[in-house]
Amino acid sequence: MKSAQPPPPTAANRQRPRRRPDLTLPLPQRDPAIAVPLPLPPNSAPSSTTAASAAAAIQPINFSELDRINRIGSGSGGTVYKVAHRPTGKLYALKVIYGNHEESVRRQICREIEILRDVDNLNVVKCHDMYDHAGEIQVLLEYMDRGSLEGIHITNEAALADLTRQILSGIHYLHRKRIVHRDIKPSNLLVNSRKQVKIADFGVSRVLAQTMDPCNSSVGTIAYMSPERINTDLNQGRYDGYAGDIWSLGVSILEFYMGRFPFAVSRGGDWASLMCAICMSQPPEAPPTASRQFREFISCCLQRDPHRRWTANQLLRHPFVVQTNNGTPPNGSGGGSQVNQAHQLLPPPRPHPSSA
Ligand code: ATP
Ligand code: MG
Numbered sequence: 001m002k003s004a005q006p007p008p009p010t011a012a013n014r015q016r017p018r019r020r021p022d023l024t025l026p027l028p029q030r031d032p033a034i035a036v037p038l039p040l041p042p043n044s045a046p047s048s049t050t051a052a053s054a055a056a057a058i059q060p061i062n063f064s065e066l067d068r069i070n071r072i073g074s075g076s077g078g079t080v081y082k083v084a085h086r087p088t089g090k091l092y093a094l095k096v097i098y099g100n101h102e103e104s105v106r107r108q109i110c111r112e113i114e115i116l117r118d119v120d121n122l123n124v125v126k127c128h129d130m131y132d133h134a135g136e137i138q139v140l141l142e143y144m145d146r147g148s149l150e151g152i153h154i155t156n157e158a159a160l161a162d163l164t165r166q167i168l169s170g171i172h173y174l175h176r177k178r179i180v181h182r183d184i185k186p187s188n189l190l191v192n193s194r195k196q197v198k199i200a201d202f203g204v205s206r207v208l209a210q211t212m213d214p215c216n217s218s219v220g221t222i223a224y225m226s227p228e229r230i231n232t233d234l235n236q237g238r239y240d241g242y243a244g245d246i247w248s249l250g251v252s253i254l255e256f257y258m259g260r261f262p263f264a265v266s267r268g269g270d271w272a273s274l275m276c277a278i279c280m281s282q283p284p285e286a287p288p289t290a291s292r293q294f295r296e297f298i299s300c301c302l303q304r305d306p307h308r309r310w311t312a313n314q315l316l317r318h319p320f321v322v323q324t325n326n327g328t329p330p331n332g333s334g335g336g337s338q339v340n341q342a343h344q345l346l347p348p349p350r351p352h353p354s355s356a
Contacts, residue, residue, distance in 0.1 A: 061085055061140060063131045066094065072147075075187070075201075076221075082143060092128065093144070095201075097137040109137055119177070123170030125190060125200040144190035144198060149252075151186070153259030157294055157320075164253050164297075165321045166197040171245055172312035174199070180241030184248035185224040186255060223267045224248040227279040228306055234279065243306035246315070250301025254286060257294070293320035 065086045072080040078097040085092060097109070113130045120126065126142035154160045167189060174181055181188075181199060188201040226247035228234040254262040261267035262284040265277040283302035286295040297320035300310040315321060 061092075061129050063133060063138070066092070066140070068094070080141075083140075091143040091145075093141040095139045095141060097139070099136075106132065106135070106137065113137075113139060116179075119174070119179070121170055121173040122196065123166045123198050124173060125198045141200070142198070144192045144200070146191040146193055148200075149186045149189040149191060149197070149256065152256055154256045155259075157257075157291055160253065160257060160294075161321055161323070163197050163256070164249075165316065167199060167249060167253075168312050168316050168321065170197075170199040171249060172316060175242050175245070175312050181245050181248075182241060183221075183224075184245050184252060185221060186252050189252065221267075222271060222274050222278070223261065223263075224251050225278070226306065227304060230275055231279045234304075240306050242311065243309045246301050246309045246312065247306075250298055251284075253301070254284060254298050257286060257290065291320070293318070293323065296320070 066083045067086055069082045069084055069091075072082055072093060074080070078095050081094045081096065083092050083094045084090070110130065110132065113127065116127045117130070125144065127139060128142065129140040131138045131140070149163075154163065167184075171181065171184070183201060184199065188199060190198050190200045192198070222230055224247075226244045229239050229244050232239065251262060263274075263277040264281070265273045267274075269277075283304055284298075285302075286298045288295075290298075297315070297318050300315060300318060303309045310318070
């Protein structure tokens with residue numbers, strides 16, 4: 001290709017005399033105020049904020065740079081502290097897991113936490129780092145500044161539906177990754193000042209490989225456990241952790257609506273009375289004052305037969321959750337005329353989560 005050069009001087013134009021040597025054309029002056037810079041090629045100047053946040057996301061956080069501010073609370077497995085990262089001033093929650101575990105147990109816990117570090121979802125509390133500090137395991141978590149949903153009472157169905165949708169999104173994400181939480185309950189559902197609800201505490205969750213045994217060990221409070229998990233005779237000894245999480249979600253959501261534990265027994269009651277209430281009576285239902293969508297939603301979660309419970313993916317499309325998500329206020333008591341008739345029948349069998 002030819003270059004755009006001025007024509008070479010010819011013998012004719014080189015020798016032609018200038019008629020008005022006093023006249024010259026001024027060179028155009030560029031006004032810097034109206035100059036438009038050309039965009040730089042991609043990657044030549046990365047946005048500093050994107051680069052900084054990406055770097056922060058992968059930078060390990062040095063344990064010695066964490067200052068404990070105060071103790072947030074304690075549970076059966078450990079104590080949680082609010083900590084500040086000195087170099088950045090960022091706040092985190094540090095969960096110190098009780099006990100100096102045996103080397104093999106410690107390795108197992110660390111392996112599980114390592115996997116959980118890959119978990120990245122808006123509705124799941126982020127696990128940033130993990131430290132094995134003098135034999136004690138400490139997990140650095142995203143700090144949720146409004147604490148847990150334990151003890152809350154929400155009668156506004158629109159607000160409850162929004163909260164439910166967020167929890168379901170987190171559960172759906174975990175189940176798609178073949179992670180069963182196994183300890184969904186109000187104290188493990190955390191909120192921040194941006195009104196984001198996130199699922200916390202993987203102390204007892206397990207990452208399920210397709211070939212692994214169903215989870216059968218008992219950990220955590222039995223109050224939110226499904227009947228077939230407490231009494232393994234109920235489902236021919238089989239326990240489906242995914243369906244178990246849905247039961248726990250249903251009990252928690254109903255508790256938020258009613259403002260109390262929904263069984264005819266205290267949540268802190270002894271094992272035998274909780275076992276009788278959960279395994280030997282009909283599942284609790286939402287009161288008749290609730291909308292039809294909400295009552296049906298609860299019934300889709302609290303099916304005694306685990307196969308009849310809906311999956312997280314199906315529940316995300318339930319009218320109770322969907323209506324509010326679209327900005328349409330949920331119907332009041334008894335006013336669910338446009339609810340699909342199918343929802344009034346027994347829920348369909350659950351497909352395997354891999355197809356969800
Ligand atoms: P259990 O261990 O018996 O299941 P628990 O969930 O209350 O009960 P922990 O998980 O140890 O016990 O939590 C202790 C307290 O710390 C709870 O009040 C919980 O809401 C709070 N907490 C846990 N993680 C965080 C976090 N990431 N941000 C803010 N608060 C948190
Ligand atoms: Mg917890």
